[in-house]
Amino acid sequence: MTYTISCVLLIPSQHRAALNVLADSLGYGPDNLSVRLVKADGAAWFGCHTWCEQAFLDQLVDPQYQGEVLSALIVSAVPGGDASANWTNSLEANGLSPLEEDPDP
Amino acid sequence: MITLPIASALSSAATREVSNPPRGSAYSPLKLFNAGEQGFWFDPNDLSTLFQDSAGTTPVTAAGQPVGLMLDKRLGLIKGKDIAGTGIERSGGSLVRNSFLDFTSTATSFAYLALSIPVSPVPYILVFNWKTTNNAGGTSRAFVWNEAGFTVLGLGVARGGDGSFIETIYVPAGAASIRAAVQLNGAAGANCKFTVSARSMPGNHATQPSQAGRPILREENGVRYLELDGIDDGMLIAGYRADVNWSSGVAARKSSSGGAFLFESPVTAANIYMGSGNNSVAVNAAPQNNGFSKAIALNADFTYAVSITGDNAGTGDMSLFCRYDGTNRSFYFGGRVYGMLQANKIMTPEQLVQVDKFMSGTMAPR
Numbered sequence: 110m111t112y113t114i115s116c117v118l119l120i121p122s123q124h125r126a127a128l129n130v131l132a133d134s135l136g137y138g139p140d141n142l143s144v145r146l147v148k149a150d151g152a153a154w155f156g157c158h159t160w161c162e163q164a165f166l167d168q169l170v171d172p173q174y175q176g177e178v179l180s181a182l183i184v185s186a187v188p189g190g191d192a193s194a195n196w197t198n199s200l201e202a203n204g205l206s207p208l209e210e211d212p213d214p
Numbered sequence: 215m216i217t218l219p220i221a222s223a224l225s226s227a228a229t230r231e232v233s234n235p236p237r238g239s240a241y242s243p244l245k246l247f248n249a250g251e252q253g254f255w256f257d258p259n260d261l262s263t264l265f266q267d268s269a270g271t272t273p274v275t276a277a278g279q280p281v282g283l284m285l286d287k288r289l290g291l292i293k294g295k296d297i298a299g300t301g302i303e304r305s306g307g308s309l310v311r312n313s314f315l316d317f318t319s320t321a322t323s324f325a326y327l328a329l330s331i332p333v334s335p336v337p338y339i340l341v342f343n344w345k346t347t348n349n350a351g352g353t354s355r356a357f358v359w360n361e362a363g364f365t366v367l368g369l370g371v372a373r374g375g376d377g378s379f380i381e382t383i384y385v386p387a388g389a390a391s392i393r394a395a396v397q398l399n400g401a402a403g404a405n406c407k408f409t410v411s412a413r414s415m416p417g418n419h420a421t422q423p424s425q426a427g428r429p430i431l432r433e434e435n436g437v438r439y440l441e442l443d444g445i446d447d448g449m450l451i452a453g454y455r456a457d458v459n460w461s462s463g464v465a466a467r468k469s470s471s472g473g474a475f476l477f478e479s480p481v482t483a484a485n486i487y488m489g490s491g492n493n494s495v496a497v498n499a500a501p502q503n504n505g506f507s508k509a510i511a512l513n514a515d516f517t518y519a520v521s522i523t524g525d526n527a528g529t530g531d532m533s534l535f536c537r538y539d540g541t542n543r544s545f546y547f548g549g550r551v552y553g554m555l556q557a558n559k560i561m562t563p564e565q566l567v568q569v570d571k572f573m574s575g576t577m578a579p580r
Contacts, residue, residue: 111278
């Protein structure tokens, strides 16, 4: 079993905690949505990149998990894709940018 | 008090011994740690050290799989003696003790037999060996939980029907008393004969509990390496920190223009790290100014070996492939890591040459 799909997940800050709880309950561990992002309008978002299988994408559209949280989730899945390119393109397409920090504060 | 029949480990992923030097090299980094020095040595080319999940229930068996637990090889992956269990708990079944535990379910569904294992100051590997009969249509699996409460630490894959099964589960250092069980979920009358070995596995092992944060194992020209996405991939060595004097060696390739952090041990005022922002590797560039830095060309392999003296000792847990202040991660390394070691000692110039040559060997096509 190998993970061949590059998958970027993006979500507004207010839904982050609920999505992380859902992911943990499905066996993907805690704090998956961990990268702090900011939208052009100043709104806080979070994102992540993971390699996945089709079964994971199927879960995202499974009726039993549908609701406000997954409705707000933006997914970019690219089979065999490049993680960095998928990430950069996904952020640009949604008007998002990373919240940078000074590495030597 | 019951003395449990904790048996010796049988063959399993967790019992595979370390494969030391890369092909063509007689040198092994184990020599750096002969006197019990603290540090770590990670070797992604050695599948016996890699697990897909942080609980160590699923070994990495091929390229393309995530890495949630990476065992430190600096002590040779030699397991310690059995950790004695101290009690038995069972639910929904009857027990006969032989040289193994013989458990028959009397429940119509869920039943288990659990061994109690005390607190251990070092990590250990549980190896479950079991055989089920009269369990057609049912399942069985290994699982581990904290005695206080019912917090699951590790959950094995459910195995269908009758057969013989082996499962390993990793328990981190300092874990509270746990219970290690084989669970039957089928009809009354299902039988399970099993042994559990709890063997200490000392080392500064690295984990990543979140799926998105796990590196992926890749392979090219017969060489395996960790691929870091430069976005959110990183690992943590809980309880391990850099000392005032330390040395390190790395073999890697950087493929993204983001952060270049390879590891970091936080302190209050200034962090101990290998790496910096963007496309160079610096060791404590500021404020310690130890004077080592190395420019990195994107998408080109590089190695280094370096010793540092007179820093502050780390006060926070060591993070790998990113910065981590205990709450937030940042400046992720994007690219490949073929091998990495760190030792809380000063290497001699000869040792540094050997380490650098060894690290170069980890990238050589097989």
